[in-house]
Amino acid sequence: MQRYLLVFEKIYLPFSSLNLAHSNIVTSVLVKNDTVYITLDGNCSAEPADLYFIKRKIECGISEIYGQKAICIIESKDPKVNAFNMRESSDISGMFTKISGVKNTICVISGKGGVGKSTIAIKHALKLQKDGFKVGICDLDIYGPSIPKMLDISGKCEFENGKIKPFVKNELQIASIGFMIEEKDPIIWRGPMINKAISQLLREVAWRDLDYLIIDTPPGTGDVHISLIQKAPLDRVICVTTNDAVAIQNTTKCVNMFRKMGILVQKLVTNMAYSVKNDEKIYLFGQKDAAKNTMSDLGFLEFEEVEFLA
Missing domain, CATH: 3.30.300 (GMP Synthetase; Chain A, domain 3)
Incomplete structure:
Protein backbone atom coordinates (compact mmCIF):
# COMPACT_ATOMS: atom_id res chain seq x y z
CA MET A 1 0.00 0.00 0.00
CA SER A 93 -8.94 10.58 -14.43
CA GLY A 94 -9.36 14.37 -14.54
CA MET A 95 -9.56 14.23 -10.74
CA PHE A 96 -5.87 13.32 -10.75
CA THR A 97 -4.59 15.16 -13.84
CA LYS A 98 -3.00 18.54 -13.18
CA ILE A 99 -4.34 21.42 -15.26
CA SER A 100 -1.64 22.55 -17.68
CA GLY A 101 0.12 25.66 -16.41
CA VAL A 102 -1.42 25.36 -12.92
CA LYS A 103 0.28 24.09 -9.74
CA ASN A 104 -2.65 24.27 -7.30
CA THR A 105 -6.41 24.74 -7.51
CA ILE A 106 -8.69 26.40 -4.96
CA CYS A 107 -12.43 25.95 -5.41
CA VAL A 108 -14.91 28.44 -3.89
CA ILE A 109 -18.46 27.15 -3.32
CA SER A 110 -21.71 28.31 -1.74
CA GLY A 111 -25.19 26.93 -1.33
CA LYS A 112 -27.04 30.19 -1.94
CA GLY A 113 -26.66 33.07 -4.33
CA GLY A 114 -25.97 36.56 -3.03
CA VAL A 115 -23.67 35.58 -0.16
CA GLY A 116 -20.62 37.17 -1.81
CA LYS A 117 -18.92 34.03 -3.08
CA SER A 118 -17.39 35.73 -6.11
CA THR A 119 -16.24 38.62 -3.94
CA ILE A 120 -14.46 36.19 -1.61
CA ALA A 121 -12.93 34.41 -4.62
CA ILE A 122 -11.50 37.70 -5.90
CA LYS A 123 -10.30 38.76 -2.45
CA HIS A 124 -8.57 35.42 -2.00
CA ALA A 125 -6.91 35.74 -5.41
CA LEU A 126 -5.67 39.25 -4.65
CA LYS A 127 -4.33 38.21 -1.24
CA LEU A 128 -2.34 35.37 -2.78
CA GLN A 129 -1.10 37.74 -5.46
CA LYS A 130 -0.02 40.21 -2.79
CA ASP A 131 1.91 37.39 -1.11
CA GLY A 132 3.95 37.02 -4.30
CA PHE A 133 2.15 34.16 -6.05
CA LYS A 134 1.01 34.03 -9.68
CA VAL A 135 -2.77 33.69 -9.62
CA GLY A 136 -5.65 33.14 -12.02
CA ILE A 137 -9.45 33.02 -11.70
CA CYS A 138 -11.65 30.57 -13.60
CA ASP A 139 -15.28 31.71 -13.51
CA LEU A 140 -17.42 28.55 -13.76
CA ASP A 141 -20.66 30.30 -12.86
CA ILE A 142 -22.12 29.23 -16.19
CA TYR A 143 -25.59 30.73 -15.65
CA GLY A 144 -24.55 34.06 -14.12
CA PRO A 145 -20.85 34.86 -14.67
CA SER A 146 -20.07 37.92 -12.55
CA ILE A 147 -16.26 37.99 -12.49
CA PRO A 148 -15.91 40.06 -15.73
CA LYS A 149 -18.27 42.74 -14.40
CA MET A 150 -16.70 42.77 -10.93
CA LEU A 151 -13.20 43.17 -12.42
CA ASP A 152 -14.45 45.66 -15.02
CA ILE A 153 -13.32 43.58 -18.00
CA SER A 154 -15.20 43.31 -21.28
CA GLY A 155 -14.54 41.78 -24.67
CA LYS A 156 -14.50 38.42 -26.40
CA CYS A 157 -11.86 35.77 -25.80
CA GLU A 158 -9.05 35.23 -28.28
CA PHE A 159 -7.09 32.07 -29.05
CA GLU A 160 -3.41 31.30 -28.69
CA ASN A 161 -1.96 28.13 -30.26
CA GLY A 162 -5.40 26.53 -30.26
CA LYS A 163 -6.12 27.47 -26.64
CA ILE A 164 -8.24 30.22 -25.11
CA LYS A 165 -6.11 33.21 -24.20
CA PRO A 166 -6.95 34.40 -20.66
CA PHE A 167 -7.67 38.05 -20.05
CA VAL A 168 -5.01 39.68 -17.88
CA LYS A 169 -5.66 42.53 -15.47
CA ASN A 170 -3.00 43.66 -12.99
CA GLU A 171 -1.19 40.37 -13.72
CA LEU A 172 -4.29 38.37 -12.70
CA GLN A 173 -5.22 35.81 -15.39
CA ILE A 174 -8.98 35.42 -15.92
CA ALA A 175 -11.21 33.06 -17.91
CA SER A 176 -15.01 33.17 -17.87
CA ILE A 177 -17.97 32.03 -19.92
CA GLY A 178 -18.84 35.72 -19.86
CA PHE A 179 -16.10 36.32 -22.43
CA MET A 180 -17.71 33.82 -24.82
CA ILE A 181 -21.30 35.09 -24.92
CA GLU A 182 -23.13 38.39 -25.21
CA GLU A 183 -23.70 40.04 -21.84
CA LYS A 184 -27.51 39.88 -22.08
CA ASP A 185 -27.72 36.37 -23.56
CA PRO A 186 -29.07 33.63 -21.25
CA ILE A 187 -27.36 30.25 -21.01
CA ILE A 188 -29.94 27.54 -21.80
CA TRP A 189 -27.85 24.39 -21.73
CA ARG A 190 -28.28 20.78 -20.71
CA GLY A 191 -25.61 18.64 -19.05
CA PRO A 192 -23.43 17.77 -22.11
CA MET A 193 -23.01 21.43 -23.09
CA ILE A 194 -22.16 22.36 -19.50
CA ASN A 195 -19.56 19.56 -19.35
CA LYS A 196 -17.96 20.80 -22.56
CA ALA A 197 -17.85 24.41 -21.33
CA ILE A 198 -16.24 23.38 -18.04
CA SER A 199 -13.57 21.35 -19.86
CA GLN A 200 -12.83 24.34 -22.10
CA LEU A 201 -12.60 26.84 -19.25
CA LEU A 202 -10.36 24.59 -17.16
CA ARG A 203 -8.17 22.68 -19.58
CA GLU A 204 -8.32 24.58 -22.86
CA VAL A 205 -7.11 27.90 -21.49
CA ALA A 206 -3.47 28.91 -21.93
CA TRP A 207 -2.79 29.38 -18.22
CA ARG A 208 0.75 30.63 -17.74
CA ASP A 209 2.79 29.34 -14.77
CA LEU A 210 0.09 29.83 -12.13
CA ASP A 211 0.84 28.98 -8.52
CA TYR A 212 -2.89 29.06 -7.80
CA LEU A 213 -6.05 28.91 -9.91
CA ILE A 214 -9.14 30.12 -8.03
CA ILE A 215 -12.26 28.37 -9.37
CA ASP A 216 -15.47 30.31 -8.80
CA THR A 217 -18.58 28.12 -8.99
CA PRO A 218 -22.33 28.80 -9.21
CA PRO A 219 -24.42 28.51 -6.03
CA GLY A 220 -26.21 25.30 -5.17
CA THR A 221 -25.59 21.73 -6.32
CA GLY A 222 -25.81 20.60 -9.90
CA ASP A 223 -24.12 19.56 -13.14
CA VAL A 224 -21.38 22.17 -12.84
CA HIS A 225 -20.23 20.86 -9.48
CA ILE A 226 -20.39 17.19 -10.49
CA SER A 227 -18.44 17.88 -13.69
CA LEU A 228 -15.89 19.97 -11.81
CA ILE A 229 -15.24 17.23 -9.26
CA GLN A 230 -14.76 14.71 -12.06
CA LYS A 231 -12.64 16.91 -14.33
CA ALA A 232 -10.19 18.73 -12.05
CA PRO A 233 -8.00 18.05 -9.03
CA LEU A 234 -9.30 20.22 -6.18
CA ASP A 235 -6.43 20.92 -3.80
CA ARG A 236 -8.49 23.13 -1.49
CA VAL A 237 -12.20 23.93 -1.16
CA ILE A 238 -13.55 27.06 0.56
CA CYS A 239 -17.25 27.44 1.42
CA VAL A 240 -18.92 30.86 1.69
CA THR A 241 -22.15 31.65 3.55
CA THR A 242 -23.81 34.37 5.58
CA ASN A 243 -25.24 34.01 9.08
CA ASP A 244 -28.90 33.85 8.05
CA ALA A 245 -30.84 30.58 8.39
CA VAL A 246 -31.68 30.14 4.67
CA ALA A 247 -28.08 30.57 3.54
CA ILE A 248 -26.85 28.19 6.25
CA GLN A 249 -29.42 25.55 5.30
CA ASN A 250 -28.61 25.68 1.58
CA THR A 251 -24.87 25.88 2.11
CA THR A 252 -24.95 22.82 4.34
CA LYS A 253 -26.45 20.88 1.42
CA CYS A 254 -23.71 22.12 -0.90
CA VAL A 255 -20.94 21.12 1.52
CA ASN A 256 -22.54 17.70 2.03
CA MET A 257 -22.62 17.16 -1.74
CA PHE A 258 -18.84 17.60 -1.87
CA ARG A 259 -18.38 15.46 1.25
CA LYS A 260 -20.53 12.68 -0.22
CA MET A 261 -18.26 12.66 -3.28
CA GLY A 262 -15.21 12.38 -1.05
CA ILE A 263 -14.03 15.99 -1.33
CA LEU A 264 -12.80 17.63 1.88
CA VAL A 265 -14.11 21.19 2.37
CA GLN A 266 -11.41 22.78 4.51
CA LYS A 267 -12.66 26.27 5.27
CA LEU A 268 -15.92 28.09 6.09
CA VAL A 269 -16.04 31.82 5.41
CA THR A 270 -18.92 33.76 6.95
CA ASN A 271 -19.23 36.80 4.72
CA MET A 272 -20.89 40.10 5.75
CA ALA A 273 -20.86 38.76 9.30
CA TYR A 274 -20.68 42.14 11.02
CA SER A 275 -20.10 45.85 10.57
CA VAL A 276 -18.09 48.08 12.88
CA LYS A 277 -19.54 51.21 14.48
CA ASN A 278 -17.70 53.17 17.16
CA ASP A 279 -15.18 50.31 17.43
CA GLU A 280 -18.00 47.87 18.23
CA LYS A 281 -18.96 44.88 16.08
CA ILE A 282 -22.61 44.84 15.07
CA TYR A 283 -23.72 41.43 13.82
CA LEU A 284 -25.95 41.98 10.80
CA PHE A 285 -28.11 38.87 11.13
CA GLY A 286 -28.67 39.27 14.84
CA GLN A 287 -26.34 36.60 16.16
CA LYS A 288 -22.65 35.85 16.28
CA ASP A 289 -21.20 32.62 14.84
CA ALA A 290 -24.57 31.25 13.67
CA ALA A 291 -23.03 29.57 10.61
CA LYS A 292 -19.97 28.34 12.51
CA ASN A 293 -22.03 26.84 15.33
CA THR A 294 -24.66 25.28 13.04
CA MET A 295 -22.16 23.80 10.58
CA SER A 296 -19.36 22.88 13.00
CA ASP A 297 -20.04 19.15 12.57
CA LEU A 298 -19.17 19.26 8.84
CA GLY A 299 -15.46 18.83 9.48
CA PHE A 300 -14.12 22.32 8.66
CA LEU A 301 -10.51 22.89 9.64
CA GLU A 302 -10.66 26.70 9.46
CA PHE A 303 -13.24 29.42 10.10
CA GLU A 304 -13.18 33.08 9.06
CA GLU A 305 -15.52 36.01 9.57
CA VAL A 306 -15.53 38.81 6.99
CA GLU A 307 -16.64 42.35 7.79
CA PHE A 308 -19.41 44.02 5.79
CA LEU A 309 -18.05 47.20 4.25
CA ALA A 310 -20.82 49.57 3.15
Missing part, protein backbone atom coordinates in the same frame (compact mmCIF):
# COMPACT_ATOMS: atom_id res chain seq x y z
CA GLN A 2 2.89 2.37 0.77
CA ARG A 3 3.88 2.38 -2.88
CA TYR A 4 0.55 3.95 -3.90
CA LEU A 5 0.17 6.47 -1.08
CA LEU A 6 -0.03 9.37 -3.54
CA VAL A 7 -3.35 7.95 -4.71
CA PHE A 8 -4.75 6.76 -1.39
CA GLU A 9 -4.00 10.09 0.29
CA LYS A 10 -6.02 11.95 -2.35
CA ILE A 11 -9.18 9.84 -1.92
CA TYR A 12 -11.40 10.64 1.07
CA LEU A 13 -14.22 8.56 2.50
CA PRO A 14 -17.70 10.08 2.10
CA PHE A 15 -18.66 12.47 4.92
CA SER A 16 -15.27 12.02 6.55
CA SER A 17 -11.93 13.75 6.98
CA LEU A 18 -10.23 10.34 6.68
CA ASN A 19 -8.52 9.41 3.44
CA LEU A 20 -7.89 5.83 2.30
CA ALA A 21 -4.34 5.91 3.65
CA HIS A 22 -5.71 6.44 7.17
CA SER A 23 -8.68 4.06 7.05
CA ASN A 24 -9.11 0.29 7.04
CA ILE A 25 -11.23 0.09 3.90
CA VAL A 26 -8.31 -1.03 1.69
CA THR A 27 -7.61 -4.60 2.79
CA SER A 28 -4.99 -5.68 0.25
CA VAL A 29 -2.81 -4.43 -2.62
CA LEU A 30 -1.16 -6.90 -4.99
CA VAL A 31 0.93 -6.18 -8.10
CA LYS A 32 1.10 -8.89 -10.74
CA ASN A 33 2.30 -8.52 -14.34
CA ASP A 34 2.25 -4.72 -13.97
CA THR A 35 -1.44 -4.78 -12.96
CA VAL A 36 -2.41 -3.55 -9.51
CA TYR A 37 -5.15 -5.50 -7.75
CA ILE A 38 -6.81 -3.69 -4.83
CA THR A 39 -9.41 -5.14 -2.47
CA LEU A 40 -11.91 -3.00 -0.59
CA ASP A 41 -13.91 -3.98 2.49
CA GLY A 42 -17.48 -3.73 1.24
CA ASN A 43 -18.90 -4.56 4.66
CA CYS A 44 -18.08 -1.10 5.98
CA SER A 45 -20.71 1.59 6.62
CA ALA A 46 -20.30 3.27 3.21
CA GLU A 47 -23.18 3.05 0.73
CA PRO A 48 -22.71 0.72 -2.28
CA ALA A 49 -22.75 3.64 -4.74
CA ASP A 50 -20.11 5.43 -2.67
CA LEU A 51 -17.92 2.32 -2.65
CA TYR A 52 -18.25 2.13 -6.41
CA PHE A 53 -17.12 5.76 -6.73
CA ILE A 54 -14.11 4.99 -4.50
CA LYS A 55 -13.33 1.99 -6.73
CA ARG A 56 -13.40 4.23 -9.81
CA LYS A 57 -11.18 6.82 -8.15
CA ILE A 58 -8.57 4.21 -7.21
CA GLU A 59 -8.46 2.71 -10.69
CA CYS A 60 -8.21 6.07 -12.44
CA GLY A 61 -5.74 7.47 -9.90
CA ILE A 62 -3.28 4.59 -10.19
CA SER A 63 -3.55 4.66 -13.97
CA GLU A 64 -2.98 8.42 -14.16
CA ILE A 65 -0.28 8.85 -11.49
CA TYR A 66 1.62 5.55 -11.82
CA GLY A 67 0.79 4.54 -15.39
CA GLN A 68 -0.37 1.08 -14.32
CA LYS A 69 -3.61 -0.75 -14.95
CA ALA A 70 -5.61 -1.15 -11.74
CA ILE A 71 -8.45 -3.53 -10.90
CA CYS A 72 -10.32 -2.75 -7.71
CA ILE A 73 -12.58 -5.42 -6.18
CA ILE A 74 -15.23 -4.73 -3.53
CA GLU A 75 -15.61 -7.71 -1.19
CA SER A 76 -18.89 -7.94 0.68
CA LYS A 77 -21.43 -10.39 2.02
CA ASP A 78 -24.10 -8.35 0.24
CA PRO A 79 -24.55 -9.47 -3.40
CA LYS A 80 -25.85 -5.98 -4.28
CA VAL A 81 -22.48 -4.52 -3.30
CA ASN A 82 -20.55 -7.20 -5.19
CA ALA A 83 -22.60 -6.40 -8.29
CA PHE A 84 -20.78 -3.07 -8.53
CA ASN A 85 -17.60 -5.00 -9.42
CA MET A 86 -19.17 -5.85 -12.78
CA ARG A 87 -19.90 -2.25 -13.76
CA GLU A 88 -17.61 -0.53 -16.20
CA SER A 89 -15.70 2.37 -14.67
CA SER A 90 -16.17 5.66 -16.49
CA ASP A 91 -13.15 7.91 -16.94
CA ILE A 92 -12.70 10.30 -14.02
